[in-house]
Amino acid sequence: MNRYDKQIRHLVAVDCIIFGFDGEELKLLLIHRGFEPERGKWSLMGGFVGEAESLEMAAARILKQLTGLSGVYMDQLNVFGDPRRDPVERTISVAYYALIDIHKYEKQLSDDFHPEWFSLKQVPKLIFDHQQMVDMAKSKLRDKASVQPVLFELLPEKFTLPIVQNLYECVYEKEFDKRNFSRKVLASGLLVKTQAKERASSKKGAFYHRLDKRKYRTQFQSFLNLKPSILNQ
Amino acid sequence: MNRYDKQIRHLVAVDCIIFGFDGEELKLLLIHRGFEPERGKWSLMGGFVGEAESLEMAAARILKQLTGLSGVYMDQLNVFGDPRRDPVERTISVAYYALIDIHKYEKQLSDDFHPEWFSLKQVPKLIFDHQQMVDMAKSKLRDKASVQPVLFELLPEKFTLPIVQNLYECVYEKEFDKRNFSRKVLASGLLVKTQAKERASSKKGAFYHRLDKRKYRTQFQSFLNLKPSILNQ
DNA sequence: CCAAAAGTGTTTAGGGTACACCCATGT
DNA sequence: ACATGGGTGTACCCTAAACACTTTTGG
Numbered sequence: 001m002n003r004y005d006k007q008i009r010h011l012v013a014v015d016c017i018i019f020g021f022d023g024e025e026l027k028l029l030l031i032h033r034g035f036e037p038e039r040g041k042w043s044l045m046g047g048f049v050g051e052a053e054s055l056e057m058a059a060a061r062i063l064k065q066l067t068g069l070s071g072v073y074m075d076q077l078n079v080f081g082d083p084r085r086d087p088v089e090r091t092i093s094v095a096y097y098a099l100i101d102i103h104k105y106e107k108q109l110s111d112d113f114h115p116e117w118f119s120l121k122q123v124p125k126l127i128f129d130h131q132q133m134v135d136m137a138k139s140k141l142r143d144k145a146s147v148q149p150v151l152f153e154l155l156p157e158k159f160t161l162p163i164v165q166n167l168y169e170c171v172y173e174k175e176f177d178k179r180n181f182s183r184k185v186l187a188s189g190l191l192v193k194t195q196a197k198e199r200a201s202s203k204k205g206a207f208y209h210r211l212d213k214r215k216y217r218t219q220f221q222s223f224l225n226l227k228p229s230i231l232n233q
Numbered sequence: 234m235n236r237y238d239k240q241i242r243h244l245v246a247v248d249c250i251i252f253g254f255d256g257e258e259l260k261l262l263l264i265h266r267g268f269e270p271e272r273g274k275w276s277l278m279g280g281f282v283g284e285a286e287s288l289e290m291a292a293a294r295i296l297k298q299l300t301g302l303s304g305v306y307m308d309q310l311n312v313f314g315d316p317r318r319d320p321v322e323r324t325i326s327v328a329y330y331a332l333i334d335i336h337k338y339e340k341q342l343s344d345d346f347h348p349e350w351f352s353l354k355q356v357p358k359l360i361f362d363h364q365q366m367v368d369m370a371k372s373k374l375r376d377k378a379s380v381q382p383v384l385f386e387l388l389p390e391k392f393t394l395p396i397v398q399n400l401y402e403c404v405y406e407k408e409f410d411k412r413n414f415s416r417k418v419l420a421s422g423l424l425v426k427t428q429a430k431e432r433a434s435s436k437k438g439a440f441y442h443r444l445d446k447r448k449y450r451t452q453f454q455s456f457l458n459l460k461p462s463i464l465n466q
Numbered sequence: 467c468c469a470a471a472a473g474t475g476t477t478t479a480g481g482g483t484a485c486a487c488c489c490a491t492g493t
Numbered sequence: 494a495c496a497t498g499g500g501t502g503t504a505c506c507c508t509a510a511a512c513a514c515t516t517t518t519g520g
Contacts, residue, residue: 003321003322004244004281004321004322004324007244007281008281008282008283008284009242009243009244009245010242010243010244010245010282011237011240011242011243012242012243012245012314012325048237048240048241049241049243049314049325050241051241051316051323052316052323053316054314054315054316055312055314055325056314076311076312078309079288079309079312079327081245081282081287081288081289081327082287083284083285083286083287088236088237089236089237090284090285091237092245092282092288094312094314160472161472161473162471162472177510177511177512178472178473179473179474179475179511179512179513180509180510180511182473182474183474184509199518199519201471202470202471202472202517202518202519203469203470203471203472203517203518203519203520204470204471204472204473204516204517204518204519205471205472205517205518206471206472206473207472207473393499394499394500395498395499410483410484410485411499411500412484412485412486412500412501412502413482413483413484415500415501416501417482432491432492434498435490435491435492435497435498435499436490436491436492436493436496436497436498436499437489437490437491437492437497437498437499437500438490438491438498438499439498439499439500440499440500
């Protein structure tokens with residue numbers, strides 16, 4: 001078969017919005033850009049898409065390069081294609097957001113890119129349209145989290161209910177009533193209470209919970225049963 | 234500044250999933266592909282992204298080329314980047330879905346591509362991964378429509394409540410109680426009842442309604458107040 | 467013994483759902 | 494007159510929201 005020879009070709013990049021949660025704050029992993037233009041400025045981790053590489057593969061490769069992690073939760077966010085978004089040369093960027101367990105990351109720190117975690121409340125000035133990508137990722141994460149239990153991807157294997165609540169409060173930038181919150185989350189049936197207690201952050205101690213992995217997979221689509229009411233009838 | 238000279242470049246295309254509604258059924262506008270490979274097969278309308286053309290511009294251009302319409306509601310769906318999705322040569326495709334008023338279209342029929350409307354219940358075999366694009370578009374349309382009143386983009390200026398209900402029933406493939414449905418939709422305050430009646434489809438006749446355009450714009454984000462309950466507290 | 471965070475139950479209000487009859491009119 | 498689809502009101506139930514006290518234990 002012929003090739004589409006007369007057509008123009010484009011640079012295609014992938015940029016990753018990497019979220020983490022340390023128990024206190026929602027965070028973003030940024031790198032110190034190591035080359036011109038904008039050398040030394042803060043940037044999302046990114047890279048060009050290879051010749052026979054799918055977009056998901058490219059995103060996973062870039063994520064692994066920075067964090068050492070694979071098998072991480074990722075989701076396509078949006079494509080940014082403004083011809084002048086990169087001043088050097090037109091680059092079409094496919095943005096992915098990833099949710100990682102920040103504790104797993106810390107062990108494997110790869111310092112080539114001088115990466116740093118920033119609180120989402122104090123994101124430094126970013127290059128190009130990366131701030132727009134971050135804003136869109138925050139918004140999409142909220143939408144997703146209201147329908148699917150994706151936020152647990154940010155937590156370690158064992159976590160307490162107060163931690164889960166704090167995570168949701170960070171994502172939605174709102175405070176919830178702890179009685180109503182725990183009732184709702186436990187009603188999903190996704191959490192299993194363990195006998196162990198976390199004792200660092202309070203005197204009484206809070207019970208660790210873990211995900212019921214089978215239910216987590218099978219009920220992933222129906223978390224909180226929050227489909228719009230038009231659909232319920 | 235330097236260019237990213239060592240990087241590989243890719244063909245980037247845009248494909249459009251074009252929805253229409255004739256009052257009876259939800260429909261999809263497909264074209265008869267006019268060139269090899271897969272000549273004569275049914276396909277989504279698409280085209281390559283030009284040199285200094287944004288993705289939105291490309292999508293709008295392609296839509297106008299086929300339908301004669303501009304200023305149409307469009308939304309980015311997803312990027313499809315599997316290296317082997319187009320057997321001729323690797324092409325990264327950005328999919329957009331569009332909602333058009335099918336009546337406006339019919340006047341401007343451009344026959345170059347032998348386009349045809351298909352019921353979503355009887356979509357013919359499509360080339361490449363276009364069926365996957367259609368499925369994803371249907372799913373995204375449902376999600377959007379549960380939160381924003383986008384489906385009115387499919388309707389003409391004046392429409393009856395039974396037509397609106399039928400549209401929602403087509404999109405969600407479910408039947409609704411007409412009393413509850415009209416109460417909910419009218420409670421949004423987005424519709425204005427006119428004195429005119431539609432008389433073709435029933436003896437009694439149904440009142441035409443139109444959008445309150447100011448409210449449609451300002452309340453677009455809060456249609457049906459169906460945010461998940463975690464957010465409400 | 468006190469401070470600090472964890473854990474738990476009840477009441478109330480609002481919205482969603484189910485449900486049935488009358489209306490207008492073309493034939 | 495009758496068949497067809499349009500239009501409207503009510504009662505119930507369920508879930509979300511508001512709200513306060515007891516428990517545990519480290520210091």
